[in-house]
Amino acid sequence: MALRMSGSRPGFGRLFVHLALVVACLVFVLPTLGLLVSSFRPRNQIALSGWWTAFQTPFSFTLKNYQNVLTRANMGRSFLNSLVIAIPATVLPVAIAAFAAYAFAWMKFKGKEILFIVMIGLLVVPIQMTVIPVLRLFNVVHLTGSFAGIWLAHTAYGLPFSIYLLRNFIQDLPPSMLESAFIDGASHPKVFLSLVLPTSLPAIASLAIYQFMWVWNDLFVALIYLGGSQSVAPMTLTMANMVNSYGGGWEYLTAAAFISMAFPLLVFFTMQKYYVSGILAGSVKE
Amino acid sequence: MNIILMLAIAVIVVPLLLVGYIRLSEPLAGRNPRRAAFLRPWLWLLPSLFLVATFLVYPVIATVISSLKDADSKSWVGLANYAAVFTDPDNLSALGNNLLWLVFFTLGTLLFGLLIAVLSDKVRYESAVKALVFIPMAISFVAAGIIWKFMFEFRPAGEVQVGTVNAVLSALVPGWKPIAWLVNTSTNNAALIAVGVWMWTGFAMVILSAAIKAIPTDVIEAAKIDGASELQIFLRVTFPLVGPTLGFVATTLMINVLKVFDIVYVMTNGNLGTDVIANRMYKEMFNFHNTGVASAIATFLLVCIVPVMIVNVRRYRRGGI
Numbered sequence: 001m002a003l004r005m006s007g008s009r010p011g012f013g014r015l016f017v018h019l020a021l022v023v024a025c026l027v028f029v030l031p032t033l034g035l036l037v038s039s040f041r042p043r044n045q046i047a048l049s050g051w052w053t054a055f056q057t058p059f060s061f062t063l064k065n066y067q068n069v070l071t072r073a074n075m076g077r078s079f080l081n082s083l084v085i086a087i088p089a090t091v092l093p094v095a096i097a098a099f100a101a102y103a104f105a106w107m108k109f110k111g112k113e114i115l116f117i118v119m120i121g122l123l124v125v126p127i128q129m130t131v132i133p134v135l136r137l138f139n140v141v142h143l144t145g146s147f148a149g150i151w152l153a154h155t156a157y158g159l160p161f162s163i164y165l166l167r168n169f170i171q172d173l174p175p176s177m178l179e180s181a182f183i184d185g186a187s188h189p190k191v192f193l194s195l196v197l198p199t200s201l202p203a204i205a206s207l208a209i210y211q212f213m214w215v216w217n218d219l220f221v222a223l224i225y226l227g228g229s230q231s232v233a234p235m236t237l238t239m240a241n242m243v244n245s246y247g248g249g250w251e252y253l254t255a256a257a258f259i260s261m262a263f264p265l266l267v268f269f270t271m272q273k274y275y276v277s278g279i280l281a282g283s284v285k286e
Numbered sequence: 287m288n289i290i291l292m293l294a295i296a297v298i299v300v301p302l303l304l305v306g307y308i309r310l311s312e313p314l315a316g317r318n319p320r321r322a323a324f325l326r327p328w329l330w331l332l333p334s335l336f337l338v339a340t341f342l343v344y345p346v347i348a349t350v351i352s353s354l355k356d357a358d359s360k361s362w363v364g365l366a367n368y369a370a371v372f373t374d375p376d377n378l379s380a381l382g383n384n385l386l387w388l389v390f391f392t393l394g395t396l397l398f399g400l401l402i403a404v405l406s407d408k409v410r411y412e413s414a415v416k417a418l419v420f421i422p423m424a425i426s427f428v429a430a431g432i433i434w435k436f437m438f439e440f441r442p443a444g445e446v447q448v449g450t451v452n453a454v455l456s457a458l459v460p461g462w463k464p465i466a467w468l469v470n471t472s473t474n475n476a477a478l479i480a481v482g483v484w485m486w487t488g489f490a491m492v493i494l495s496a497a498i499k500a501i502p503t504d505v506i507e508a509a510k511i512d513g514a515s516e517l518q519i520f521l522r523v524t525f526p527l528v529g530p531t532l533g534f535v536a537t538t539l540m541i542n543v544l545k546v547f548d549i550v551y552v553m554t555n556g557n558l559g560t561d562v563i564a565n566r567m568y569k570e571m572f573n574f575h576n577t578g579v580a581s582a583i584a585t586f587l588l589v590c591i592v593p594v595m596i597v598n599v600r601r602y603r604r605g606g607i
Contacts, residue, residue, distance in 0.1 A: 013516065017405050021415050022403050028419045028484070031433045034450055038436065050448050080289050087296045095304040096333045105331035108323075115331075120602050121595050122342050126545050128567055128584040130345035132352060132577055137340070149290055156341030159334055188326065189308050217426035219548045223568075236428045239554050243432065251434060257432040261425045268424040272417065276492060279423065 032261075039065055039254035046250045065255035074230055074238050075256050082216060082234040082260075084147055088153035090212040094204060096155065097162030098170075102192050104163070105171040106178065116167070122160040130157075138225065145229045154218075155258045158211050167282055169203035170196060175283055202274075209271060210278030213264055235260040288322065288467065307333070346588070353581035357574075367582035377583075380561040386475055387482070387543045387562065394483040395539055396532060399490025406491075407498055416495065420488035427485070431552030434481045440466040468553060474560050481549050486542070490535050495532035498524060537594060544590055 038051045040061040045054070054061070070076040103109070104116055134153065135144065143149030173196065181191050197204070219236040226232050233241070239256050242249070268275055311329040315322040354357045355365055371377050406415040423432060439449030443463050447453040452464040467477040474486040501524060509519050554560040556569070563583055570580035 009395060017408055021402070021409060021411075024398075025415055025418045028421060031437050031484070032421065032425070034432045035436060041400060047448065050450065050453050050568035052450075052453075071427065077289070080293070083287065084296050087293075088300045091296075091300055093596045095301070095335070099308060099330045100334040103327045107327040107330070109499070112327075113425070115335075117599055117602065118343075120598050122338065123598060124341055124541060124591050124594050125346060126584065126587045126591060128545065129349050129588045130342060132571065132581055132584070133345035133348035134341055152337065153341060156337040159338055160342070163334060187312050188330075189312055192308065193305070213424065216556075217428075219426065219428050219551070223551075234504055236426050236548075243435070243519075243552055244328070244555070253432050254436065256548050257429040261429050264424040264426075265421070268421065269417075269530065276420070277423070279489065280493065 035254050036258055037251060039258045041065075041251070043251040046254070059146045065251045066259070069252050069255040069259070073242060073252055073256065074233070075235065075259055077231070078233055078235040078238040079259060081232055082230045082236075083235050085150055085154070085222070086212055086215040088147075088151045089158070089215040090208055092151060092155040093158035093211060094166075094208050096203070097159055097207075098166050098197065098200070099192075100159075100163045101166035101170050102188075102196055105173075110213050119160045120165050123164065125160075127157060127220060135224065143225075145226055145232060147232060150222065150225050150232075153221055154215050157221070158214070162207055162211065165207055166200065166203060171199055172263075173199055206278035208279060209267060209274050210281070212268065213278075215277070216264060349581045349584050353578050353585045354578075356578050357576040359577050363578060367578040368586070370579050371582050371586060376561065377563070379559060379564055380556070380563050380566045383475055383560065383562050384544065384546075387479055387546055388540060390476070391479050391482045391486075391538055391543045391546075392539045394479065395486045395490050396536060398483060398487045400494050400528075401536070402487065402530070403491045403495035403498055404524065407495065416488075416491065419491055422485045423488045427548030428552050430481060430485050431549050433553070434477075434484070435553055438467040438477055440464055442468070466560060469558060471559050474554060474558055478549055478553055478560055481553070482543070482546065485549075490539070493535050494528060494531060497528045501527050537597075541591055541594055544587055 027211055034051045037054050038046050040063070041051065041054055042062050042064070045060060102110065138144040138149050143152070177199075178191060178195065179231075181195055186195075216234075217236065218234075219240060222234050222237045223240070226234075226237065230238075235256070238262060239253070242253060243258060302359060308330075311326065312322075314329055315325045354362055354364065356363050372381075402415065402419055404414040409415070425433075437450045438452075439447075440452060441447050441449070441464060447464055449455055451467065456462045456464060465473055467473050505523060505527075509523050514522070545564050546562055547568070550556055550560060550562050550565050551568075556562070556565045561569075563586070567580050567583040567587075570576045570583065
């Protein structure tokens, strides 16, 4: 460290490093910024001049794009749908996986090892491999195009990774802590709810954020199981349909895209630590 | 369906059901201690096992079976669907594109991720750079697709370019002719792959940056005292030491790129020679209603991923993961 800072070759090398990093930051930020700025520009201006000219006087910004897209293009409804889909699709897999993880970590039963190996094998199964039979099943029990169907699907797809992650965490809790609770006469549900869950909160937070973002940003699962029904479509599906039907209607697309991004960006900036650690842990999955 | 009611179910009823289930597990297991000890684990595992069996295990088997049957899953056709996957010109072109993605997406993401990780390690505003580069990981592929469709927007030469890419190139390169990036068949695949790289660089950067920081400083300092240049240190010390991590990140990226779907679906819908196999599968299934070929494509995806599955299981059995 000290050596590096006192390096005797400032000048060109350092300048190159700074320059390269500034260019990198611009490449990763400007596209999103351009979208954001455009979403506040009137339709005719978006079509006639680049978004970077918006900062020249006279300014003309508008909220009309947002108003239109929320009321007329179904994005308001889709925002609610995204919430209705993503909340249970996060709570269910995390909770159900926590049950299983607790059993894997602290209970004795036959076939435990082989079951856990099956879970690890299932970590990388492509969703594509499952959709045709599941859709057939959904058609039989009338779950196609319903919230319940997509909750179950997202829950199941999230389970192997959630079980794997939580079991690793719960297994590392100090045995003395659990044993003393059992000696005091606590039951398994009691130990699980009042001891294991609270102490596993960091792992649960990372996992929950990871799963929520995955579901919130998912297009494929929604496209397959919710299909064409507008009334249950999440934002990703509505936006994908807008791209096809509006083509170059940038005043709609930019506003819609930003509405869908606002929430993930907020989560990212406020809970960056959990989010990054969730993504890193999730890399075994995909 | 009433959306407010659904939201209430989502926030209140679902958690209550879950807590209720786990509280009920003790009465369900019964009073006999031996029987309870036997039953209890299975009660805790039951919801997981049921869902995993229904949505993962059974469908995988059923898909392999229907890949050997005809379009309506009626009669057996042997390997004819697989033959179709590898002979149909549209599928072959998609496979070729996946190969392009596999090579250029993986190399591009690794290269930029490594470059930014190494360079940002040398400056004080490192955490700011990393946060900004990581932002695209937080947004959906659909939103990224819209962002970049807007970036690649094309107007004929002579008109005002409102797409950032053509505008910047016109300003920087004298005599630049604007390109319809997503339409021109010699640039459209590259443009789509660039969007993928843009989204995933942050992921590679974060993991590689952690690996770089794990290199002991005395190793670097010893090299400096011996008179090694920055470039030599990178090539002879840093690069070999991050090698295993690079391999891990490359594997992750390759699994992902096999399944790439959203970017292509949103930006070109696979038209003009940009299709990839995941999109072919979707089309075979929903546009052509050919369950057999769609299943064969899915099974092909799974077969490509099986080696990774085996490596994961082996690593677990050695106590690794």
